Amino acid sequence: MGRVWAVAAALIVGIAGCGPVDEGTAFADEFESVLDGREKVADYSVDGYNTLPWSGDADVRVTLVAGLADEQIAREVWEITHQDVDPWVEYDLVVEFPAASGDGQAATAAFRLGVSRPAPDTDEAREEVERRAFVARSIVAQGRGETTMWIDTFSRQVTSERDPAEFAAALCAADLGEGYTDLTVSSSDEARPSGRVEFADADSCDDLAGPAALLDAARQVGELADYSISLPEGTREHPAVSVSFVTPPVSTDALRDLADSLDIDLTVA
Structure with a gap:
């Protein structure tokens, strides 16, 4: 500053x-x-x-x-x-x-x-x-x-009733320039699933499509309890996605394969 x-x-x-x-x-x-x-x-x-x-x-x-x-x-x-x-x-x-x-x-x-x-x-x-x-x-x-x-x-944070992944995509379409720096978009306390998307800077929007696709695939596997998307920053070269399910699915192999193909670090809690 x-x-x-x-x-x-x-x-x-x-x-x-x-x-x-x-x-x-x-x-x-x-x-x-x-x-x-x-x-x-x-x-x-x-x-x-x-x-x-x-x-x-x-x-x-x-x-x-x-x-x-x-x-x-x-x-x-x-x-x-x-x-x-x-x-x-x-x-x-x-x-x-x-x-x-x-x-x-x-x-x-x-x-x-x-x-x-x-x-x-x-x-x-x-x-x-x-x-x-x-x-x-x-x-x-x-x-x-x-x-x-x-x-x-260290950051700017926004909470809303809008799904954070959808919210993040809308923000990227809005072209906010430096407005993405250290920005975190989170769901409201009552939201289910709860979610969070962490931007690093304006370049984060270029990395959002893969995690969004992986999240859509996770929703097909089972009902999500919560999720987070962390876009590349500093030493983190790839997007990181964490998901947890209301009921553990029988298998997440296909989801993990998709994450590997998209160069995304996936954690299933």
């Missing part, structure tokens, strides 16, 4: 004595005052961490009100990050906003920014936020029923 919008930038190193001793928590208190009372902010949380004396960082989560267009989201996020609170504290900002799933039901979209100093007053900065809002909205729009997108330090 870098600069404000995860575009590489120089790391700012604080100098001892330039701020309060408990810099992280002091930043959190000050940033809460920035967020308090903003009309487009429905809810927020700010957690500050005092990593060393006169040094800290923070996690900020902001939930925006419903009905905002992507450009309005970009403007609000820019105004929040443009605040000159404490330039020595870097923070992660998670932005959540109401959206709609593919069938019009409630959905929550989210994206994340790494902020290292007040946002620059440039079109590029606002356009980057707008792009991230568009990608997040586009992802949840492919879901069905209540669809929620959330993120953590």
Whole structure:
């Protein structure tokens, strides 16, 4: 990540004595005052961490009100990050906003920014936020029923009532560019079978057809209890598929042969 919008930038190193001793928590208190009372902010949380004396960082989560267009989201996020609170504290900002799933039901979209100093007053900065809002909205729009997108330090995750393998195929058809990076699509807690598809990056879509075909074949073998598809990443050269059945089938030999022919690592639990 870098600069404000995860575009590489120089790391700012604080100098001892330039701020309060408990810099992280002091930043959190000050940033809460920035967020308090903003009309487009429905809810927020700010957690500050005092990593060393006169040094800290923070996690900020902001939930925006419903009905905002992507450009309005970009403007609000820019105004929040443009605040000159404490330039020595870097923070992660998670932005959540109401959206709609593919069938019009409630959905929550989210994206994340790494902020290292007040946002620059440039079109590029606002356009980057707008792009991230568009990608997040586009992802949840492919879901069905209540669809929620959330993120953590390492990944973005979406849960939906739509079958994850079907959901993943729809996302690949949508051409989301960088939107596939570290994205996991999961079924809702009540779904049967439960499922999960893990993307690595945009190239993952090129590897989805084989696992999807293998999953279709597994459904013909017996009723699935759960499944997962992990697309190639790093040292994992081949897709990995794991399936379990409600009732163990008499034989999975044909399924294993198909997996071998497709260069897929298959696990039958």
